[in-house]
Amino acid sequence: MPSEKPLVIPIFIPHSGCPHQCAFCNQSIITSETHSLPDAAFIQKEVNDFLKFKGNRSHVQLAFFGGNFLGLPPKTIVTLLACAQQLVRENKINEIRCSTRPDTICESILDITKDYDLTTVELGVQSMDDGVLEQARRGHTQEDTRNAARLLKAYGIKTGMQMMVGLPGDTPQIALNTAMTICRLKPDFMRIYPLIVLEGSLLTRWYRKGDYIPMELAESVSLVKELYKVFTEHEIPVIRMGLQASDLLQDPESMLAGPWHPAFGHLVFSELFLDKTLGEIQKKYPVTVTVPEQITLIVHPSSQSRLRGDKNHNMKILQTRYPRTTFTVKTNLLLNREDIVIE
Secondary structure (H helix, E strand, O other): OOOOOOEEEEEEOOOOOOOOOOOOOOHHHHHHOOOOOOOHHHHHHHHHHHHOOOOOOOOEEEEEEOOOHHHOOHHHHHHHHHHHHHHHHOOOOOEEEEEEOHHHOOHHHHHOOOOOOEEEEEEEEEOOOHHHHHHOOOOOOHHHHHHHHHHHHHOOOEEEEEEEEOOOOOOHHHHHHHHHHHHHHOOOEEEEEEOOEEOOOHHHHHHHHOOOOOOOHHHHHHHHHHHHHHHHHOOOOEEEEOOOOOHHHHOOOOEEEOOOOOOHHHHHHHHHHHHHHHHHHHHHOOOHHHOOOEEEEEEOHHHHHHHHOHHHHHHHHHHHHOOOOEEEEEEOOOOOOOOOEEO
């Protein structure tokens, strides 16, 4: 796999192949879903449209998202993979990926993918605590995830995992335990999503009755920050934090509650930068009264917004912590994006 970020062309199969109704899933969308699965003509058109924005990227992936791809009937899986494989032969894409539930991974299903360039599978793990999975009505156990990870590695398929924070019955400690358990499974990358209460879900009823209280945004950001640190320490890349913006999530009638923010990942990185900045200041000036009246914070240009924080939030915290000090931000292209220099 090349080090550059590939162009990922998403082909959505909304809720197709899902055998269960999770408590957090928007059931009204499922029951009213009238879209048929994409055919070869639709996939060809989507790929051609996306390739116009390829830029200098040399690697292209076609991704079946939004449903339980490997839970589809085997004939349907083969039909869709054959459509994608034709695009590989035409040199329009390089490989295929999909998202699926852990309990749909088995040898018979993986065997039918062998003739196609399905190189990456993302597992909707959500939690590695059976009690949390049961309360969320996931319909699978942590053992299903362990088996899926083992089989995917045996078949040489790159494995991504998705976990969710704020599930019913979940706690920060359980979430951290989930992260540590996932690390032992050695996935190739991670996504972390905060749970949002969507209209039409079972969770909606629990929320309105007061049986479920969603996480506050600040609490969720701080927890995801700690999870990010766990995965990073184990050299597992976190490729996304927070849900992508969509019309559904920005519709107040659909999104009832929860830690939604259009730049959730940016908030996490900003908090990480704030922690690092405070740590560097305390390391350099362990006695508060020795902190000078002028401090310059130097970062890579691409990290300036993370250092400042959302709406200059981090700079306000620094000013409150050190009221006698004036902080100035400068940039230096020679620095790594994670570095900060205190002068």
